[in-house]
Amino acid sequence: MLNLTKLPTMTEKAQLLQAQFLLRSLNLPLDTLLSRLLPHVRLSSSNSNWYRLSKSSLWRQCQATADSITRRSIRQMSLKLRNETLARHRAAPSHTLLTHCRPTVCIDPILWLPMTQCERSRCLRWRLGWLPSDYSTVCPLHPNRSLTKSHAIQCLRMHHRLMMLETIDDPLSFLLNLLPTRRPKPTSKGTPWTIRWPATCTILFELDFLQH
Template structure:
């Protein structure tokens, strides 16, 4: 199972050095390491009885794979190490990054106690999106 989540190329994972907020990086790393969603607890996002926050349930509950049009781990493996040149690929990355960031924040809201959640600042520009558009 874990082998399927590995990057196709041996090297540094772009999540470690591409620009993003510390909260986004933390959520992505915890997702990749299997620490998010964490210990299964009742899901407050859906009305299903006995639904627990397992990885498979949150994928289905939030329909994240459908919203990304791919698996989360596949998207993370496609993150570029340099800003892309193609405007179509920039748009692809931007739209999926917004969906992924929103999903991980909502998931963290369900899985962590309310006092441990840091609400993203809506006035904060998103460093990843600025980075992908930095090359003309």
């Protein structure tokens, strides 16, 4: 769940550093050794590390789209590629938790918005699929049912309490995805949260209670 913290994978980070190295090598003073060697190492016949690094998807995308490559354009392209990768993963049936997270790469506000430690813990555990934790726990209110996420949504009447349409599969995740990604301004936009945020915290508290 690196997407919660906007952290790249090791491969993505390596490609970013490689692209920055290639950019630096293209802007070296003319009397440096690497600058003198560039006409040779840029050829495919040289079989050089420089040539191999230039075949990374990030560097090729930067070359294809930007007139002049800069550190800024490299970072922007890297973020664009990470968003595309996230979209592919969200579309895959094996990433069910990811489909309920935000569709773009950003720091999830549940990590930094003001709330108590317990509330943040419950929000994170809901995101990570740890609350409810596993399918072996029985719902104390319905002893013949397992405390799964779908049962918890029905059992705690989340749609009704959060004032969400029944067509939304996971109303709690849907609401968490609507939390502001920047510090909210004192406008009327924050008004709906005065009702829904306490309801969200109460639902997660009850769910935590049912699980234990």
